[in-house]
Amino acid sequence: GLSESQFGLIEPLLPTPRTGPGRPETPALKVLNTILWILINGAKWCSAPVGEQWSPKSTAHERLGKWQEDGTWSEIYARLCGAAGLSDMIGWNRASVDGMFVPGKGGGEDVDHGYKGKGLTVHALVDENGMPLSAISTGASGSEREQVEALLDAVEIRTGKVGRPKKRPTCLQTDKGYDSRDLRNKVRRRGISPMIPRRSWPDRKPPVGRPPSEPVDRWKVERTFAWLQTKFRRLTVRWERRNKYWKGFLYLGLCMFWIERILSYS
Numbered sequence: 001g002l003s004e005s006q007f008g009l010i011e012p013l014l015p016t017p018r019t020g021p022g023r024p025e026t027p028a029l030k031v032l033n034t035i036l037w038i039l040i041n042g043a044k045w046c047s048a049p050v051g052e053q054w055s056p057k058s059t060a061h062e063r064l065g066k067w068q069e070d071g072t073w074s075e076i077y078a079r080l081c082g083a084a085g086l087s088d089m090i091g092w093n094r095a096s097v098d099g100m101f102v103p104g105k106g107g108g109e110d111v112d113h114g115y116k117g118k119g120l121t122v123h124a125l126v127d128e129n130g131m132p133l134s135a136i137s138t139g140a141s142g143s144e145r146e147q148v149e150a151l152l153d154a155v156e157i158r159t160g161k162v163g164r165p166k167k168r169p170t171c172l173q174t175d176k177g178y179d180s181r182d183l184r185n186k187v188r189r190r191g192i193s194p195m196i197p198r199r200s201w202p203d204r205k206p207p208v209g210r211p212p213s214e215p216v217d218r219w220k221v222e223r224t225f226a227w228l229q230t231k232f233r234r235l236t237v238r239w240e241r242r243n244k245y246w247k248g249f250l251y252l253g254l255c256m257f258w259i260e261r262i263l264s265y266s
Contacts (some may be wrong), residue, residue: 096126097125131149
């Protein structure tokens with residue numbers, strides 16, 4: 001389960017517990033412990049542990065989807081990124097974008113039930129240290145190039161203070177699959193330098209101009225995906241029929257990245 005210091009970062013951002021007549025709500029710490037146990041072990045909900053430390057599995061399952069629908073998970077994630085930004089933990093010099101295929105029940109952002117296709121793709125934008133700045137999931141048949149602008153727009157750095165914190169990387173790194181003149185122009189219009197290798201074609205002339213002085217270290221985003229699926233086995237296969245539960249697990253996993261990072265610097 002969550003430690004006291006880990007829960008202390010999340011507790012102020014959770015919805016206020018319901019008060020009044022009737023049965024009291026299950027404490028948020030017990031609910032988070034049960035959800036996190038399922039996320040880490042990748043087990044079925046029927047295998048959720050029972051005891052004083054845990055909540056009923058039905059309560060944890062309901063709260064997972066409810067907090068996704070009311071924006072609780074995204075608010076927690078944005079606030080954690082804001083705390084990291086205030087402490088200069090975010091490396092804005094080089095950001096990387098890539099996608100990770102997840103087998104299971106497919107489905108995109110705009111459908112409630114994910115029955116289409118044989119899987120989905122998790123697209124992630126990470127900073128120069130490999131820490132996730134934004135992530136979205138779409139059907140596996142979609143184009144990864146079309147999600148770059150959506151990832152840049154999804155970056156939320158909330159600090160609760162006056163002023164707009166920086167939320168734009170200096171350079172954006174991708175692999176050859178993102179090679180597109182249109183994408184380069186869109187990235188440049190945002191004030192970001194694209195570092196996109198060109199694909200090699202048999203009938204294509206060599207690229208004109210000086211080659212990049214520094215190699216593209218895109219392995220950091222691949223390492224982030226490896227961390228995500230190694231630490232949280234529930235994200236290796238999508239078992240959730242509804243997107244709100246899948247997104248809830250995904251956001252919680254991203255939040256745990258920043259919680260561990262913030263506590264390691266404090």
